[in-house]
Amino acid sequence: MAEEQHAPQSAAAASQPQENPLPGVKHIIAVSSGKGGVGKSTVTVNMAVALKQEGFAVGVMDADIYGPNIPMMIGITQEPVKDGEKITPAEGQGVKVISMGFFVPEDTPVVWRGPMVHSAIQQFFRDVIWGELDYLLIDLPPGTGDVPLTLSQLVPLTGAITVTTPQDVALSDVRKGMTMFKKVNVPLLGVIENMSHFICGHCGERTEIFSHGGGEQAAKKFEIPFLGRIPLDPAIREGGDQGKPIVVKDPQSPQTQAFLEIVRTLVEQIEQGEKKESGSAPTLSSMLKKIKDPIQKPSDVIEPLSEGNGET
Numbered sequence: 096m097a098e099e100q101h102a103p104q105s106a107a108a109a110s111q112p113q114e115n116p117l118p119g120v121k122h123i124i125a126v127s128s129g130k131g132g133v134g135k136s137t138v139t140v141n142m143a144v145a146l147k148q149e150g151f152a153v154g155v156m157d158a159d160i161y162g163p164n165i166p167m168m169i170g171i172t173q174e175p176v177k178d179g180e181k182i183t184p185a186e187g188q189g190v191k192v193i194s195m196g197f198f199v200p201e202d203t204p205v206v207w208r209g210p211m212v213h214s215a216i217q218q219f220f221r222d223v224i225w226g227e228l229d230y231l232l233i234d235l236p237p238g239t240g241d242v243p244l245t246l247s248q249l250v251p252l253t254g255a256i257t258v259t260t261p262q263d264v265a266l267s268d269v270r271k272g273m274t275m276f277k278k279v280n281v282p283l284l285g286v287i288e289n290m291s292h293f294i295c296g297h298c299g300e301r302t303e304i305f306s307h308g309g310g311e312q313a314a315k316k317f318e319i320p321f322l323g324r325i326p327l328d329p330a331i332r333e334g335g336d337q338g339k340p341i342v343v344k345d346p347q348s349p350q351t352q353a354f355l356e357i358v359r360t361l362v363e364q365i366e367q368g369e370k371k372e373s374g375s376a377p378t379l380s381s382m383l384k385k386i387k388d389p390i391q392k393p394s395d396v397i398e399p400l401s402e403g404n405g406e407t
Contacts, residue, residue, distance in 0.1 A: 115251055116220045119227045120154070122365060124284065125246055125255040127276070129268025131162075131237040134289040135258040137331060138354075139234040140168045141340045144188045145351075145358045148342065151229040154184065156219050157194030158246070159236040160212050161205050166196045170338030182223050188343055193223050209241040216245050238268070239275045247279040253365065254282035256322065260290045261309035273317050284322075284364065286314040287357060291324035320364060323357040326350060 117123065126142070128135040139155060146153045157165035169187035175197050176183045184191040195215065199205060207215075225231065236242055246252060255276045259269045273283055288310025292303045314321035325331070328350050334341040342351045 117225055117228075117231070117250060120225055120231045121229050122253040123231045123233065123250050124253050124361075125233045125235055125243065125276075125281070126258060127235045127243065127255055127272055128237045128258045129239075129266075129270070129272040130264075133237075133258055133260045134325070134331075135237065136164050136168060136234050137335050138258045138287055138289055138325065139232050140165060140335065141331075141342050141354045142358055142361075143190045143230075143232050144169070144340045145342045145354045146230050146232075146362075147189045148346075149355075149358060149362070151362075152227060153189075154191035154193075154225055154228045154231045156231060156233045157192065157196065158216055158219070158233050158242050160195050160207065160215055160242070161236060163194045163196035163199075163205075164335075165192060165194050165234055167338060168335040169340065170343075178224060180222070184223050184225065187338070188340065191225060191228070193219050212241050213245045216242060217249060220249055239272055243275060243281075244279060247281055252281050254284035256284050256287060256361070257313075258287045258289050259310050259313065261288055261303070261307050263309065266309045266313050269313050270316070273313070273319075283317060283319040284361065285320035286310045287322050288324045290327040292326055294326060294328070320360070322360050323353060325353050325357075 126135060126139045136157075136159065143153050143155045155165055155169065157163045159165075166185065166187070169190060169192060171185050171187040171192065173186040175185045175193065182193070184193045185197060186192065195205060233246065235246075243255075255273075257269055257273055259266060269286070276283055288308075291310070292301055292307060294301055310324070311321045326349070328341075330345060330348065331341045331350055334344045337344075341348060342354050345351060
């Protein structure tokens with residue numbers, strides 16, 4: 096019984112990283128989904144390229160060890176290169192990328208237990224030359240497994256984004272995923288509703304294939320931001336298959352504008368959070384004022400007393 100009571104405390108302590116292995120990376124963001132098939136990797140790739148287009152230095156870590164699709168979807172133009180004991184990451188669309196997909200044959204499954212997955216993720220952090228980045232997006236495997244816990248132990252995450260489709264089946268798993276992040280003290284940055292609706296290319300009729308509004312409802316329940324909606328569109332899927340994300344292939348499209356709005360909302364949210372943190376930190380002048388105030392106030396009280404004593 097005593098062991099059960101102490102278990103949550105030790106888990107929480109273990110979730111705190113002892114050091115930051117990526118001092119040159121300003122913001123590390125996990126992109127998660129409660130279940131597979133909701134388009135998480137597609138969203139990750141397009142967000143990364145959209146951030147690059149906004150002028151930020153960006154990297155993507157494909158932590159989906161069992162299904163590493165990021166290299167194909169982002170369109171790699173430069174393969175990873177060994178540099179002594181380190182690895183220079185690959186590059187696609189101006190974004191730095193590392194993935195297990197570079198190190199195993201395409202048709203070979205990765206059949207690993209938790210400790211090996213932990214070791215691989217650790218190497219992605221410690222043995223890859225990420226350099227100076229504004230944002231590192233980490234594409235997580237779906238569900239609540241070893242990788243999110245490993246991340247919370249290894250690096251100080253800026254927070255986690257959850258990608259979901261609107262239907263109830265997906266939302267049930269999303270809530271579990273968000274609860275998991277809260278338990279390991281990872282901030283929830285917001286929810287993205289993918290495949291939110293479909294616009295017919297012939298008649299323009301809007302159809303909500305997977306229902307509608309579920310992502311926003313989940314965000315309200317957890318009192319976190321709703322970052323935006325991405326439509327279900329063949330052009331987004333084609334961009335991933337061809338290695339040309341929609342934000343590159345069709346920059347003026349409504350789909351691209353949806354991704355841009357999401358990253359702008361995210362960046363603004365993070366910057367506002369940083370301003371609040373810096374504003375809440377005590378300045379030298381405020382500390383000196385607090386030191387002086389207690390000295391001044393007693394003298395204000397003593398003077399009337401001394402005057403009164405003189406009159407009597």
